[in-house]
Amino acid sequence: MNRIVRFSAGAGSLSLAALPASAATGPAVAGIPADFVLFALTLLGVALFHNHTLKVALTGLVAITLYKLVFTGFKQGAGLAGLTAHLGHEWVTIANLFCLLMGFALLSRHFEKSHVPVVLPKFLPDDWKGAFVMLVLVFVLSSFLDNIAAAMIGGAMAHQLFRAKVHIGYLAAIVAASNAGGAGSVVGDTTTTMMWIDGVDPRDVFHAYVGAVVALVIFGIPASITQQKHSPILKGAHEHTRIDWGRVGIVALILMAAISANVFVNLRYPELASSFPFIGVAVWLAIIVSIAVRRPDWEVLPETFKGTLFLLSLVLCASMMPVEELPLASWQTALGLGFVSSVFDNIPLTALAIKQGGYDWGFLAYAVGFGGSMIWFGSSAGVALSNMYPEARSVGQWLRHGWYIVVAYVVGFFVMVVLVGWEPHAPHKAVPTTPHSDAGFVVPAFLQAA
Numbered sequence: 001m002n003r004i005v006r007f008s009a010g011a012g013s014l015s016l017a018a019l020p021a022s023a024a025t026g027p028a029v030a031g032i033p034a035d036f037v038l039f040a041l042t043l044l045g046v047a048l049f050h051n052h053t054l055k056v057a058l059t060g061l062v063a064i065t066l067y068k069l070v071f072t073g074f075k076q077g078a079g080l081a082g083l084t085a086h087l088g089h090e091w092v093t094i095a096n097l098f099c100l101l102m103g104f105a106l107l108s109r110h111f112e113k114s115h116v117p118v119v120l121p122k123f124l125p126d127d128w129k130g131a132f133v134m135l136v137l138v139f140v141l142s143s144f145l146d147n148i149a150a151a152m153i154g155g156a157m158a159h160q161l162f163r164a165k166v167h168i169g170y171l172a173a174i175v176a177a178s179n180a181g182g183a184g185s186v187v188g189d190t191t192t193t194m195m196w197i198d199g200v201d202p203r204d205v206f207h208a209y210v211g212a213v214v215a216l217v218i219f220g221i222p223a224s225i226t227q228q229k230h231s232p233i234l235k236g237a238h239e240h241t242r243i244d245w246g247r248v249g250i251v252a253l254i255l256m257a258a259i260s261a262n263v264f265v266n267l268r269y270p271e272l273a274s275s276f277p278f279i280g281v282a283v284w285l286a287i288i289v290s291i292a293v294r295r296p297d298w299e300v301l302p303e304t305f306k307g308t309l310f311l312l313s314l315v316l317c318a319s320m321m322p323v324e325e326l327p328l329a330s331w332q333t334a335l336g337l338g339f340v341s342s343v344f345d346n347i348p349l350t351a352l353a354i355k356q357g358g359y360d361w362g363f364l365a366y367a368v369g370f371g372g373s374m375i376w377f378g379s380s381a382g383v384a385l386s387n388m389y390p391e392a393r394s395v396g397q398w399l400r401h402g403w404y405i406v407v408a409y410v411v412g413f414f415v416m417v418v419l420v421g422w423e424p425h426a427p428h429k430a431v432p433t434t435p436h437s438d439a440g441f442v443v444p445a446f447l448q449a450a
Contacts, residue, residue: 039318147381205361331422
């Protein structure tokens with residue numbers, strides 16, 4: 001069987017291996033398809049030139065597109081016809097992301113101007129524990145909201161609570177909290193919603209919260225202590241501050257529009273949802289309706305547009321990679337997919353895993369949902385928050401100050417292995433078979449004993 005990626009069972013590291021048939025006709029560098037080399041160079045450029053991320057991403061997108069046009073073609077065909085068909089296949093995902101990132105930027109400004117973040121110190125501890133409670137709030141919000149919205153609301157709260165002096169490590173923790181909070185809920189993250197749409201029982205992803213809660217504690221406490229030293233939390237609200245309930249209502253309207261579109265369209269009519277960006281359009285309809293109540297801060301959109309265009313460029317680059325299959329389903333593979341998700345769009349990875357089957361869906365949800373938090377552009381929530389805080393657009397600074405997120409991911413994963421146990425589900429659209437024999441691996445003795 002051909003493999004694109006081979007994961008080391010001991011450390012969860014990955015390396016490129018044998019090529020899929022679809023990539024065999026194109027040039028290769030040391031056995032690695034040139035597509036992947038170009039994508040890797042793009043990601044390296046983003047990491048090294050964090051002040052020019054948009055230019056690097058667009059250059060990479062153009063280079064990969066030209067390469068596919070000249071050498072290998074696309075999954076849907078060769079030449080311009082193949083490119084057109086590919087864009088037609090991806091346009092709903094791109095449109096939804098565009099609408100959500102741009103729309104939630106306006107939502108976060110409405111929330112900030114509602115003065116709710118200003119009165120929060122009345123209810124939060126006035127030391128590092130207040131910063132940690134705020135991360136818990138983001139975690140809970142993300143369990144039923146889109147993680148982009150949860151991250152943006154968290155960013156708005158942090159801007160007020162810490163007098164606009166937010167440490168990069170704490171920004172990384174906000175992103176991690178939003179991604180972890182959605183990992184065990186089928187309405188909290190795009191990847192888990194994909195599983196639900198495909199027929200996975202919502203109860204089969206819920207135990208992702210075992211790892212997510214452990215991870216929240218591991219990265220949340222040091223991040224909160226660091227933030228308190230960097231800029232202490234406000235000790236009290238302004239005495240005469242009044243909440244703008246009109247803006248609170250607008251925030252609620254936008255969020256309800258997104259949730260309703262997700263539940264009533266994506267889940268009930270998945271075929272229809274795959275042909276039109278209902279969630280993004282619903283968000284913008286709510287924004288337009290709310291103009292009569294309060295004027296949105298349109299001024300934030302130009303800078304948000306740059307960050308959005310950056311993310312969409314990387315998503316399109318990732319969609320053109322010749323990833324046709326994953327290694328055999330195992331907990332080692334799931335662990336490795338979390339690291340891959342920090343640099344590779346988790347949506348196609350999740351789609352491949354769903355098609356392959358044989359995963360423990362809770363482990364997969366935790367890995368692809370939380371794994372993207374390790375690098376700022378590894379998740380749409382990270383890109384959205386970096387639009388609010390441009391200083392976060394540095395891979396080196398993110399890893400340096402948010403190193404505990406990597407530790408939290410690994411520890412949370414193995415806590416799940418020990419406490420819950422890897423129990424791969426039989427393909428939910430096929431006749432059930434013996435799951436452990438289909439998983440393609442032997443569980444180590446010490447894990448069986450656990």
